[in-house]
Amino acid sequence: MATTRFKQTSVLVANTFAFTMCFMVWTMFGEIGVPIAEELDLSGTQFGILTAVPILTGALMRLPLGALTDRFGGRPVFFIVLVCVVPAIWLVQFATQYWQLLVLGAFIGLAGGTFSVGITYTAKWFERDRQGLAMGIFGAGNAGAAVTKYIAPTAIVVLGWQAVPNIYAAIMLATAVLFWFFTYTDPSHRSTKRVSLREQARLLNDPRVWKYCQYYSVVFGGYVGVSLWLTRYYMNEYGMGIQLAALIATIFVLPSGVIRAFGGWLSDRFGAHTVTWGCMWASLIALFIMSYPETHYRVAAAGGEGVVEFGFGIPVWLFTAALFVVGLAWGIGKASVFKYLSNEYDENLGLVSGIVGLAGGVGGFLLPIMFGALVDLTGVATTVWMLCFGVTLVSIIWMWWTERRSPILTRDERHPERPTKI
Numbered sequence: 140m141a142t143t144r145f146k147q148t149s150v151l152v153a154n155t156f157a158f159t160m161c162f163m164v165w166t167m168f169g170e171i172g173v174p175i176a177e178e179l180d181l182s183g184t185q186f187g188i189l190t191a192v193p194i195l196t197g198a199l200m201r202l203p204l205g206a207l208t209d210r211f212g213g214r215p216v217f218f219i220v221l222v223c224v225v226p227a228i229w230l231v232q233f234a235t236q237y238w239q240l241l242v243l244g245a246f247i248g249l250a251g252g253t254f255s256v257g258i259t260y261t262a263k264w265f266e267r268d269r270q271g272l273a274m275g276i277f278g279a280g281n282a283g284a285a286v287t288k289y290i291a292p293t294a295i296v297v298l299g300w301q302a303v304p305n306i307y308a309a310i311m312l313a314t315a316v317l318f319w320f321f322t323y324t325d326p327s328h329r330s331t332k333r334v335s336l337r338e339q340a341r342l343l344n345d346p347r348v349w350k351y352c353q354y355y356s357v358v359f360g361g362y363v364g365v366s367l368w369l370t371r372y373y374m375n376e377y378g379m380g381i382q383l384a385a386l387i388a389t390i391f392v393l394p395s396g397v398i399r400a401f402g403g404w405l406s407d408r409f410g411a412h413t414v415t416w417g418c419m420w421a422s423l424i425a426l427f428i429m430s431y432p433e434t435h436y437r438v439a440a441a442g443g444e445g446v447v448e449f450g451f452g453i454p455v456w457l458f459t460a461a462l463f464v465v466g467l468a469w470g471i472g473k474a475s476v477f478k479y480l481s482n483e484y485d486e487n488l489g490l491v492s493g494i495v496g497l498a499g500g501v502g503g504f505l506l507p508i509m510f511g512a513l514v515d516l517t518g519v520a521t522t523v524w525m526l527c528f529g530v531t532l533v534s535i536i537w538m539w540w541t542e543r544r545s546p547i548l549t550r551d552e553r554h555p556e557r558p559t560k561i
Contacts, residue, residue: 146323147264147273153321154213154257155277157221160314161250162283162396163290164228164307165193168244169367170291171231171300173374173381179237187511189237190367191504192244197251198500205255205493213260214322217253221315224250229308232301250311251500254278255493262481263325268407270481275403275474281359282396284366288385292370296382342484342491350537351479352498354415357422357534358472360502361527365465366392367507368523376520377455390459395466395473402474411478412542418472419538423531425464429453429524453521465527502530 141149168175168190176186207216227246234240258274265273294302342348369391373384405414433452440447453461477492484491506526513522 141323146325150264150322151261151273151276153318154217154261155280157217157314157318158253158257158277158280159283159286160310161221161224161253162280163287164224164247164283164311165197165251166190166284166363166366167247167287167291167303167307168193168240169284169370170287170381170385171295171303173371174295174300175240181237183511183515184508185237185511186371187368187507187509189240189244191364191507192241193248194251194363194367194500194507195504196245196248197254198248198497198504200249200252201255201496201500202490202493204252205259205496206490208256208259209490212324213256213263214319214324217256217260217322218315218319220249220253220256221311221318225308225312225315228304228311231304255496258477258492258496267481271403271407271474271478272400273403274477274481275400275406278399278403278473278477279397281362281399281470281473282393284363285389285393285396288370288389288392292382292385342494346541347479347483348491348494350541351476351495353537354419354472354476354479354534355495355499356502357527357531358418358469358476359496359499360504360506361422361530362392362395362466362469362473363500363503364506364510365523365527367503368510369462372520372523387459391462391466394463395470398467398470399474402471403478405471406475406478411475411482412538414475415472415479416535416538416543418468418475419531419535422465422468422472423528423535425461425468426524426528426531428461429458429465430521430528432519432521 172186172189175181175189181189204216204220224247227243227249231240231243231247234243257277257280261273261277262270290306291303294300294306366388369388370381370384373379373387374381377384379387402414402418431451431453433450435450436448438447438449476495480491480495509526510523513526514520
């Protein structure tokens with residue numbers, strides 16, 4: 140009979156692998172959407188909507204899926220979702236109109252909803268002092284966005300974009316089978332009570348939940364939104380081909396996903412607040428550098444004799460270095476935000492993680508659309524980073540107002556059994 144430690148390890152590995160594959164599928168329109176946009180002559184806003192629709196449905200499903208996980212356990216809920224998305228993935232290759240792609244993308248978005256299932260299922264198997272690391276390892280499945288940047292562009296160039304849905308559908312079906320055989324059911328993880336709308340509303344009235352939603356909309360929503368936009372950005376701004384653009388984009392996507400496990404360890408050791416505060420400031424500084432647009436100056440020479448012209452812009456190496464810093468900061472922050480939740484909402488972790496995950500997913504849904512609209516409206520590509528800078532600054536101000544300015548609040552974090560004041 141398998142020991143508890145073996146079950147913990149097996150569940151964590153299977154959960155993380157399955158979530159990685161789900162994230163790969165969830166973000167695939169960021170890559171196949173590029174040739175589709177060329178075929179259908181889509182605007183920047185339309186491209187943003189195409190990539191964002193799966194993110195929206197995945198975000199919206201996180202809340203009900205989290206509640207179902209609390210009631211029935213993570214294993215059956217996760218498996219059913221894995222199986223349900225396979226037909227939608229496979230059918231994408233036959234879509235010939237924009238609306239068809241949007242409908243199928245909405246169904247594919249279910250894959251993103253598995254986050255609230257897997258994070259709760261993982262946390263329930265581990266002791267409190269190990270939950271941060273375990274959830275961080277699971278959350279490293281975000282690196283699935285990097286996996287799709289390796290697989291999809293090569294498949295597009297060699298076989299055409301229609302081959303990608305075929306490949307991904309087969310991978311997802313195999314993942315569902317492997318998940319079922321390498322995970323376990325623990326009846327103690329199931330809740331015997333149904334979560335009423337009143338209880339859900341009570342959580343929504345908790346200002347701490349809204350605060351954590353804001354944090355997560357930056358570190359996770361920003362990660363998803365930027366991941367979907369990066370390939371197109373590098374192609375348009377630096378004249379790269381799709382394979383090279385996607386490869387360089389993994390400098391942001393892959394470390395941000397993988398380092399989440401390290402972020403969980405840091406949060407266990409130093410506390411959620413300290414880690415999140417540092418991550419927000421690091422990303423703010425890097426985003427300020429990335430926001431500087433290509434600028435040309437005309438200055439009158441001394442004595443009115445002619446005009447001196449010069450220009451300044453962010454070279455690709457500096458932009459990529461700053462992007463790498465943002466990826467690391469957001470990757471660690473994704474883990475630290477959920478450490479807040481495991482400390483404060485142990486009994487309703489599935490529901491609360493669904494709410495916060497929903498906020499993060501909505502951020503990932505809105506950002507590509509806003510990116511496209513800003514570029515269409517202003518013609519300035521770096522406005523996308525100005526937007527990210529702004530929402531990060533809001534989080535820093537909110538965190539300072541509610542956690543930093545009162546020394547009592549920072550002491551409470553060392554005693555998670557005490558309710559945090561707001």
